[in-house]
Amino acid sequence: MENATKYVAGPEQKLLKRFVCQGCHQQVVQKQLIIPFGPREGEQIIANYGCICDDIKLAEAAERKYNLLKHSKLRDGFNYYSLTNKSLQEATLENYDPTNNNLTVAKQKVAEYIRTFDGEQNLLLSGNYGSGKSHLSISITKKLMEQGFECLFLSFPKLLTKIKRTYNMKDVSEDELLEVIQRADLLVLDDIGAEQQTEWSASKLFEVLDDRAGKATVYTTNLGSAELKEHVNERNFSRMMDNTHVIVMKGSDYRRRAF
Numbered sequence: 014m015e016n017a018t019k020y021v022a023g024p025e026q027k028l029l030k031r032f033v034c035q036g037c038h039q040q041v042v043q044k045q046l047i048i049p050f051g052p053r054e055g056e057q058i059i060a061n062y063g064c065i066c067d068d069i070k071l072a073e074a075a076e077r078k079y080n081l082l083k084h085s086k087l088r089d090g091f092n093y094y095s096l097t098n099k100s101l102q103e104a105t106l107e108n109y110d111p112t113n114n115n116l117t118v119a120k121q122k123v124a125e126y127i128r129t130f131d132g133e134q135n136l137l138l139s140g141n142y143g144s145g146k147s148h149l150s151i152s153i154t155k156k157l158m159e160q161g162f163e164c165l166f167l168s169f170p171k172l173l174t175k176i177k178r179t180y181n182m183k184d185v186s187e188d189e190l191l192e193v194i195q196r197a198d199l200l201v202l203d204d205i206g207a208e209q210q211t212e213w214s215a216s217k218l219f220e221v222l223d224d225r226a227g228k229a230t231v232y233t234t235n236l237g238s239a240e241l242k243e244h245v246n247e248r249n250f251s252r253m254m255d256n257t258h259v260i261v262m263k264g265s266d267y268r269r270r271a272f
């Protein structure tokens with residue numbers, strides 16, 4: 014009987030307590046009330062007035078989305094930055110035209126690498142200038158991106174320049190650059206060994222390799238293995254050779270083939 018009068022009189026609200034929410038640090042008024050209509054009519058609930066935890070969650074989700082977008086913008090900026098060369102922009106596996114048997118095999122091995130991509134296996138393309146190392150490694154990123162993998166193509170010397178530049182830039186930090194690199198499913202580090210040989214560049218290389226431990230990387234270099242080891246130092250070299258398939262590309266400079 015008592016219940017019925019209350020119900021007829023409208024939603025009964027009983028003040029339970031006032032407190033500061035642990036989540037949002039707002040003053041919260043907690044009330045007990047009975048839902049007056051709708052499918053849950055008559056149900057007794059406890060409501061917190063003044064708590065903005067849900068709003069904060071929404072704002073956080075929006076921020077995460079913004080960061081993702083910022084990352085993808087950074088990544089695209091990176092790729093463009095490295096791909097200033099127009100003919101490399103158009104490089105695909107299909108338009109790689111091997112000029113000798115060795116390069117035919119290299120192309121087949123690259124196709125096999127793409128076909129069996131597991132996110133962990135690394136590749137080292139070693140060979141002379143103009144044999145098509147950058148061309149083939151860009152082809153890998155194009156094919157894998159079609160399959161939904163996040164790929165990044167970076168010239169290692171240019172990356173170092175870019176990192177140095179972040180030291181006096183406000184919009185991008187070195188950490189943000191390294192995070193984009195760390196996230197990629199496949200990273201191409203192009204032209205290793207063409208950077209200035211310093212302790213700093215060796216330490217940056219180690220940082221990148223260490224951050225990506227266990228994730229697939231394609232390296233390209235003009236250096237032979239002994240020179241590469243000497244250039245990047247023993248510790249980096251042994252990291253680079255861990256779970257890495259080496260493809261040696263011997264061929265004259267494709268750009269000079271007409272001469």
Ligand SMILES: Nc1ncnc2c1ncn2[C@@H]1O[C@H](COP(=O)(O)OP(=O)(O)O)[C@@H](O)[C@H]1O
Binds near residue numbers: 110145
């Ligand atoms: N076998 C090939 N077929 C078609 N284009 C090639 C071939 N080899 C090289 N190229 C082109 O020649 C240029 C130099 O090749 P690149 O991949 O940059 O050589 P590397 O990185 O080995 O120095 C690029 O524009 C590339 O697209």
Ligand SMILES: [Mg+2]
Binds near residue numbers: 146148203204233
């Ligand atoms: Mg190259």
Ligand SMILES: [Zn+2]
Binds near residue numbers: 036066
């Ligand atoms: Zn709250």
